[in-house]
Amino acid sequence: MQAELLIHADWILPVDAADSTLERHSLCIDRGRISALLPRSEAEQQIEAKRVLELPGHALIPGLINAHTHAAMTLLRGLADDLPLMTWLHEHIWPAEGRWVDTEFVADGTRLAVLEMLRGGITCFNDMYFYPEVTARITAEAGMRVLAGMIVVDLPTRYAQDADEYLRRGLELYEQYHDHPLARIAFAPHSTYAVSEEPLARIRTLSDELEVQVHMHLHETRDEVMQSLGTHGERPLARLDRLGLLGPQLIAVHMTQLEDEEIARVAASGAHVVHCPESNLKLASGFCRVADLLDAGVNVALGTDGAASNNDLNLLAEMRTAALLAKGVAGSAAAVPAETALRMATLNGAKALGIDDETGSLEVGKAADMVAVDLGNPHTQPLYHACSQMVYAASSNQVQHVWIAGRQLIRDGEPLTLEPDNILTAAQRWRDRIAEHSS
Numbered sequence: 001m002q003a004e005l006l007i008h009a010d011w012i013l014p015v016d017a018a019d020s021t022l023e024r025h026s027l028c029i030d031r032g033r034i035s036a037l038l039p040r041s042e043a044e045q046q047i048e049a050k051r052v053l054e055l056p057g058h059a060l061i062p063g064l065i066n067a068h069t070h071a072a073m074t075l076l077r078g079l080a081d082d083l084p085l086m087t088w089l090h091e092h093i094w095p096a097e098g099r100w101v102d103t104e105f106v107a108d109g110t111r112l113a114v115l116e117m118l119r120g121g122i123t124c125f126n127d128m129y130f131y132p133e134v135t136a137r138i139t140a141e142a143g144m145r146v147l148a149g150m151i152v153v154d155l156p157t158r159y160a161q162d163a164d165e166y167l168r169r170g171l172e173l174y175e176q177y178h179d180h181p182l183a184r185i186a187f188a189p190h191s192t193y194a195v196s197e198e199p200l201a202r203i204r205t206l207s208d209e210l211e212v213q214v215h216m217h218l219h220e221t222r223d224e225v226m227q228s229l230g231t232h233g234e235r236p237l238a239r240l241d242r243l244g245l246l247g248p249q250l251i252a253v254h255m256t257q258l259e260d261e262e263i264a265r266v267a268a269s270g271a272h273v274v275h276c277p278e279s280n281l282k283l284a285s286g287f288c289r290v291a292d293l294l295d296a297g298v299n300v301a302l303g304t305d306g307a308a309s310n311n312d313l314n315l316l317a318e319m320r321t322a323a324l325l326a327k328g329v330a331g332s333a334a335a336v337p338a339e340t341a342l343r344m345a346t347l348n349g350a351k352a353l354g355i356d357d358e359t360g361s362l363e364v365g366k367a368a369d370m371v372a373v374d375l376g377n378p379h380t381q382p383l384y385h386a387c388s389q390m391v392y393a394a395s396s397n398q399v400q401h402v403w404i405a406g407r408q409l410i411r412d413g414e415p416l417t418l419e420p421d422n423i424l425t426a427a428q429r430w431r432d433r434i435a436e437h438s439s
């Protein structure tokens with residue numbers, strides 16, 4: 001059999017149904033797809049490859065999927081810390097966004113985010129921010145996958161005046177990208193407290209017609225739920241259900257406030273949950289009942305949230321936090337074992353984004369979205385179980401190589417499609433402007 005690239009790795013973690021680690025196996029890439037996955041001894045006999053890559057001491061994993069972020073917010077990293085969500089948003093972040101966010105801000109912030117994410121082994125992200133057309137373009141130009149969410153909020157912003165305009169821009173973006181190999185479009189109404197029922201009902205109709213996902217913050221804090229009960233007499237989840245939005249197209253982010261009946265309702269609906277443990281901890285928003293959701297059959301993916309509330313976009317670290325926090329919340333060391341954490345950061349993310357036919361696991365026929373992590377560092381030695389090492393001990397600077405659709409974007413830890421010096425200079429310029437204005 002012929003292949004463009006044949007990779008020999010010490011460990012391959014396919015994250016498929018078998019949930020097993022393959023030792024001393026090889027993976028072939030042909031025309032951007034995984035064309036074979038077999039023991040090294042067989043690969044050496046059967047495969048005629050144009051290029052061979054030896055990765056001793058490395059593990060090959062599927063590309064990580066950051067299922068919730070606001071990429072351009074990298075430029076607001078560290079602007080306001082140690083605050084609860086509503087103070088952080090109302091007194092710091094929203095005023096800064098009102099003052100600074102334009103197409104140039106989103107382009108520069110997204111480039112910085114893409115650089116950080118690629119270097120950390122993230123191959124795809126689900127974004128919610130102003131100017132998603134810029135996010136989609138910058139990300140696709142770098143060769144990375146994105147589900148760019150067309151935001152909707154009730155208030156007029158520099159980006160759009162009203163729901164009609166947000167939705168019109170969303171439809172234009174959908175037309176532009178719906179056959180694109182890397183970028184896709186979703187609707188991203190911010191939350192039930194920032195978007196009223198009439199636009200939410202229209203989003204439900206459009207998402208059904210176009211078969212696109214709906215990406216929303218939901219039940220992030222206790223205050224959000226109490227405010228909804230006070231104003232509408234209903235919890236946010238119940239409102240969404242009444243509007244027909246609780247279904248397999250919904251990507252519900254945070255979900256720290258869930259009663260048993262709500263977990264059953266989410267499971268029955270097929271909606272996806274994105275857990276953002278580090279942002280929830282930093283903003284003291286609450287704890288998502290991840291183990292209970294998983295036990296109920298809910299697809300739970302992992303997200304970093306934006307760099308202004310995390311404060312990094314590091315999904316390897318997020319896996320570790322998710323696995324540790326779940327044990328504390330469930331009172332059980334068996335909650336969210338390493339294999340589950342890795343699945344949440346890969347295959348479950350792909351399911352949530354509706355792209356699991358294409359990516360999320362290392363299976364023959366899927367796109368070659370994958371990451372080689374060098375486990376030879378002192379802090380990942382000695383090694384008994386590759387998956388456990390990946391989740392509990394590896395850090396993002398051990399990411400050596402990253403491929404998306406078979407194209408190599410990171411080689412020996414360095415980006416091949418981005419210019420870090422220019423990106424960092426632009427970030428520094430924004431920092432100077434923003435800091436000068438705030439002082």
Ligand SMILES: CSC[C@H]1O[C@@H](n2cnc3c(O)ncnc32)[C@H](O)[C@@H]1O
Pocket residue numbers: 070085089093094097128129130151152153190217220279305306309
């Ligand atoms: C309208 S674009 C997205 C909007 O969301 C804001 N944001 C960032 N992080 C969070 C969060 O954890 N909860 C709620 N809203 C958040 C961001 O600043 C943008 O304005």
Ligand SMILES: [Zn+2]
Pocket residue numbers: 068069070217253305306
């Ligand atoms: Zn968010």
